[in-house]
Amino acid sequence: MNHALNSGDTAWMLISASMVLLMTPGLALFYGGMVRGRSVLNMMMMSFGAMGVVGIVYVLWGYSMSYGPRSIAGLFANPFDLFGLNGAITDSAGDYVMSGSFPTVVNVAFQLTFAIITVALISGAIADRVKFSTWLVFSGIWVTLAYFPLAHQVWGGGLLSGSADGLAARIFGVTGAGADATAAVAPIDFAGGTVVHINAGMAGLVLALVVGKRLGFGRVATRPHNLPFVMLGAALLWFGWFGFNAGSALSANGTAGLAWVNTTAATCAAMLGWLLTERIRDGHPTSLGAASGVVAGLVAITPAAGALSPVGSLVLGGVAGALCAVAVGLKYRLGFDDSLDVVGVHLVAGLWGTVGIGLLGAQTGLFYGGGVRQLVVQIMIALAAVLLSGVVTTVVALTLKAVMGWRVDSDAESAGIDQQQHAEAAYDWGNLAGGVATAFAGTAGKAIPSGNPVPARVPLTGAAAPEDSIHSIRTEAHR
Amino acid sequence: MNHALNSGDTAWMLISASMVLLMTPGLALFYGGMVRGRSVLNMMMMSFGAMGVVGIVYVLWGYSMSYGPRSIAGLFANPFDLFGLNGAITDSAGDYVMSGSFPTVVNVAFQLTFAIITVALISGAIADRVKFSTWLVFSGIWVTLAYFPLAHQVWGGGLLSGSADGLAARIFGVTGAGADATAAVAPIDFAGGTVVHINAGMAGLVLALVVGKRLGFGRVATRPHNLPFVMLGAALLWFGWFGFNAGSALSANGTAGLAWVNTTAATCAAMLGWLLTERIRDGHPTSLGAASGVVAGLVAITPAAGALSPVGSLVLGGVAGALCAVAVGLKYRLGFDDSLDVVGVHLVAGLWGTVGIGLLGAQTGLFYGGGVRQLVVQIMIALAAVLLSGVVTTVVALTLKAVMGWRVDSDAESAGIDQQQHAEAAYDWGNLAGGVATAFAGTAGKAIPSGNPVPARVPLTGAAAPEDSIHSIRTEAHR
Amino acid sequence: MNHALNSGDTAWMLISASMVLLMTPGLALFYGGMVRGRSVLNMMMMSFGAMGVVGIVYVLWGYSMSYGPRSIAGLFANPFDLFGLNGAITDSAGDYVMSGSFPTVVNVAFQLTFAIITVALISGAIADRVKFSTWLVFSGIWVTLAYFPLAHQVWGGGLLSGSADGLAARIFGVTGAGADATAAVAPIDFAGGTVVHINAGMAGLVLALVVGKRLGFGRVATRPHNLPFVMLGAALLWFGWFGFNAGSALSANGTAGLAWVNTTAATCAAMLGWLLTERIRDGHPTSLGAASGVVAGLVAITPAAGALSPVGSLVLGGVAGALCAVAVGLKYRLGFDDSLDVVGVHLVAGLWGTVGIGLLGAQTGLFYGGGVRQLVVQIMIALAAVLLSGVVTTVVALTLKAVMGWRVDSDAESAGIDQQQHAEAAYDWGNLAGGVATAFAGTAGKAIPSGNPVPARVPLTGAAAPEDSIHSIRTEAHR
């Protein structure tokens, strides 16, 4: 079963993994630019924190739970079989274990990055108001209970895959026989419409409800503080998404190329679709709309990137852009504070993309004469993902609410979560704006004996201070 | 004619395509940082808009017009042969069509990104003052009438290529015979000196003239609002340019490596060349100069990346940096408002790089004992590109001026084009600076019945508002 | 000795080189965000300047001195053998010279990027206060006298390599015989713990001491002006570091995959290690801490990326994060102004990573039953690097102090080095904050005859000026 190593495929998977990893900081910028300047750091830290926690968890038990050798009822794989990647990297002879044409360790790299970004995506729903510690704990638990199982079910040969034991096989039967038997109509999730986007989108919805609205939601202005960051973030996402989608071909081949072109076609169409909707509805096409449209298109094409024609992708993307542009306004009417529209973008476009394959799929789509069977299967996996994510997230979120609490106190939320959770300010333009005048007040570590002549604690003498610098010394009198 | 797929080459082309796509957002930052804070979004949107429009157009007829099977008099290829990429991706047997050692669909990806950035480059010439709608329409028309034809002529076997039917063959004859006959002295445009840079630079010149100067040009201060963005943009361009130049080897081989090294050598030299010029002329080497020098070097080496030695590239780059540093000042004397120096950087360095091959080409350059024939051919294709782009752009620009108009009205230009065209402000530092105090005023869609209890419309009651937030409610009285 | 070209390996090395090149602008952002807004451009320019100078020097004599055919006593290779890359690219037959499975010119590309970033790293130690000209000269000399020799010694078969002539071979003997003989216990520096990080860290320490403290060090507040830039910079470093570490496998294979996974594991653990240390010591986990932890982890895993298991990497990284979090505070106690903690991060984590291999190495580490021999060898190369870098940097730095001087004058330092060295301001938010009101005052070049009717010099007449623009004309009276 160990194939020969194909260095071209390996190179492509290595770079794809790197590109997908870059998506999470890209998301941090995309989200960070959208919040107010006093909570941008916390917003970005949710993404970085997810990287830290999920990166570790994935190495320890994540890969094993997703792609380990023993499936538990098609729901998840045994987390201990490949714990710490033991046995996943080299075999007893010391040779690298292969996954198809490239080493398994490269697959670990690639898959790990998907787990990270899925968790990070959720954070947009609960901007500006949650404890960083609760978020970190949530990241570790949620990825274990919601992400790894779904990855196993869809991609690891579990219940929602095209395997002969899967649900699709039970509905429409199998083709082939024996070990080669697969579902006659296999569900299609090329790069993560269900596992990543529906999963994160539903989790965002649940968290927004459990955590509750920001102070002043729908009343106080919370416009984006840095739209160029949002655009740069969207661009890094787009770039990384080539690794996400074209990398999901798991080979440097024509399918990867098709996925690349489809990804771009859908994204371009979605961007214009969103802008057109804004132009008609609000009078102006906005840069936030362009960036959002880019993401909506990327999400929608994710499950479909290998299954559509480029022209089909244009249609899928264009619809996604318009659909999400309408959906993001819904939260104000329904009254839940999905702050950065994880639901409106990821859940909506994830559902549309997953189901849209049943309509637009080049071979099996309804509009392409493929009948309704693919459509039925696609709806089935979409609903299963909604259900799984909804239930698991609800349980985890409520438990954490009871045990640790989600919200920072309202004074802290008002004053700005960056200052309260991280004791930092994102920007210092070197002026007084925002009342910022700062002074060095000593070094870290309360253990410094107070008699210690740390230079910083020597009060400012007559020595000329630098021009322009607003400084002061925290003297004893101030304490 | 279908070669075997080389997965290494395919991987390299996939990542090259991705890197070139990232260049356009990089350009958006590079340009966006250079304009004032009140027009950065519009500047970036011109790049994003070009991505949207050209991406769609390329899939529909762009590839067919550039590389389709039937050339119309060597000027462009029939746009309908591969319309919608039909027939370009898989053959009748369902196998991926190949272009050399990789699938054609990967070539589509790669070539598409060049079309996008070429259009986006032009936008720098007309910063701060044009209607977004006119720009979008221009993008679609210009790429069709100027870019696809030139790509066909130079790279698609058309008039300016080394084919036996091309102009170069008519001047200096052919070598080889029959189907193998090619021009004895083939024009060299490795990665787009003519197709991309001369083309965009001329278009920028024409547009700057047709659209006219910004209010206060040459009188009012319009210094860059965010130089770190400019530097980051230049860095992303440099990174992406490896895909552009080394990717143009169309294979992961020694030529790609040479192009990589030459690209870096020329860029480093150009950066220092520009800085030195500034140091001598203005007294200070600037960061804007460094970023500009980087781009000048990248542009100059583009046509030459495979044809020079590294030391030759140092010379080409050093000259490019100094030349462009001088050229950018010209607009104030000549009195045309090429706002971000598309002419001074892209046209000038594009011409120098294209012609410089005739001097510094490792085999055929005048200084390397190659005689003048290459030089003549290079000058010929440079002039042809100037001519084609100049004429086409003039016609398109004037037509659009008559039909849609280019300029926003002068009040809008004064108040800031971001607000007027996009109803957005790029930054909100959470203070009053710039008089920005905002209030949520309702959700999108004028269709909301006014009695609808959208929370936002409930006037602020005595409830404690968050600290720091300057908010207000648009009450009926204000309307 | 010329192997066949492997296009997958070549593709991977090309993209790795590109990614490592992107690290330096990433570093520019990482460092630039940490300084005050009035010195961000100078900080970034130190990185860009290093790119320019080192890029040129590398092409001319850097590659020859590192990997040229003739070693001078194991200390460095003859700089003239491959001067200008002559003979390094193609052989006499015109074929590309190979380095293993890819063309040597690709190796030049890859290695060049390491030289650049090493120099750029040093600049963090001397933020806000040095002449740009002195820095450029230092870059060229230091890379020649410290970097190329160490690269040769460790990777080019010199004294610190595993070659039969190296120090390690002299300590623990050789295995194999004749031309195949290598050190029985070869030193391990997978991707540059000694060559890059210890080297740069020591140089930073020496420069901080030679150049001296900033005005007001330890008294005046110098908090970071743009933390999102710091985070974005850290993210770009992480991304590029995959090229750095996984690229150092010099092949797209299992080792590259393992290096990728180890890099991520160590980085995630280091980030959390740093945050935990801060949480305990200061009460808050900060975003600057997360970004710093990322870099600390990347540094520590650099020499070890191919030699550890993923779980070993988690340990190495976690310790690195905590260690560096403690180390960065030391400068205030020891009283040297290593402004951005090149010592606390790169020297400390570089030493830890290099030595840690002797403890945690999967085959040869002390904790994995490998005995102390690897540990001894690792300590040996770490100390050798400390020594070499320390001595060379001291000599170079003191010479430059005497000849050119390092510091800008104190008025300039106070007013802001951007303005003084580069005549630029990083940001212009379009308001009066910071007293910025600007006017166009003419074009470059003192050679313009003063009677020349440059539009800019025409005094403002009654014509309506644009809204919002604070402008003025430098009239003769002002001069």
Add this chain to the structure above:
Amino acid sequence: MKLITAIIKPHRLEDVKEALEAFGVSGMTVSEASGYGRQRGHSEVYRGAEYTVEFVPKVRLEVIVDSIDATDVMEVILKAAQTGRIGDGKIWAVPVDDVIRVRTGEHGPAAL
């Protein structure tokens, strides 16, 4: 006429503006300020170095009113700005000789 200047907490601006409007004041000018007083700032930690931020963000509001309205306007601002917590700010009144509306050149109360 009088110039009333109020230094208030930023988040009270909206209420103060509305209260003034309701009272009949039709214009005002606001700007950013930083206050130093009984209300202390906070501290921030960067790489182990602690910095104190001693000045607190405030908004300065200026409104010119007819002399007879001065006391009432101060009262209106006081009520709308008050939270009862330290740092609520100050309001003061200064005599004004004359005021002109730039657009029309009108002087005195007519210029308001």
Add this chain to the structure above:
Amino acid sequence: MKLITAIIKPHRLEDVKEALEAFGVSGMTVSEASGYGRQRGHSEVYRGAEYTVEFVPKVRLEVIVDSIDATDVMEVILKAAQTGRIGDGKIWAVPVDDVIRVRTGEHGPAAL
């Protein structure tokens, strides 16, 4: 002496500065401000949510002058700042007890 304060449109600052210079005023202090009055703001839309920006950017200009020049200086500012459109701003004068030049310690008109 008098303190003349003018709230003007930002783009008029340059002309006002030049007019004051021409009149013989050698120094002034300007700062940013936001105005609320007859001139309305604008609205912005982000992801379908509409926000109003009610305060309009203005510049505050302060200049201390000898009492006998006060009316003239106000007149000079008025002329240079006027566009005739809503939102041109206000100019007012306040009595000043004393002024000191920090560099020299000079008092009164000599300090200007």
Add this chain to the structure above:
Amino acid sequence: MKLITAIIKPHRLEDVKEALEAFGVSGMTVSEASGYGRQRGHSEVYRGAEYTVEFVPKVRLEVIVDSIDATDVMEVILKAAQTGRIGDGKIWAVPVDDVIRVRTGEHGPAAL
């Protein structure tokens, strides 16, 4: 009571604040300003185009004091702010009718 306004160089703020505190002043309000006067600005060059920056950053400090302290407070600020170099700024005093502490509603000197 008097309102003392000082336009000073930004880097003197810290010393002035400390001197005022030492003198017994317990609160003050500062804001950013840009000054035009004998102290010239500088010029910047972008792609060969030269721009002049004519306004110099300053800090405006405002402090309300009891009338009898006014001269002393001005003296305290003068001493702490003076560097003797051009551009040190100005200090002026304006009569104040009344001052209110928003938190408590206290009037007059008790409000300081």
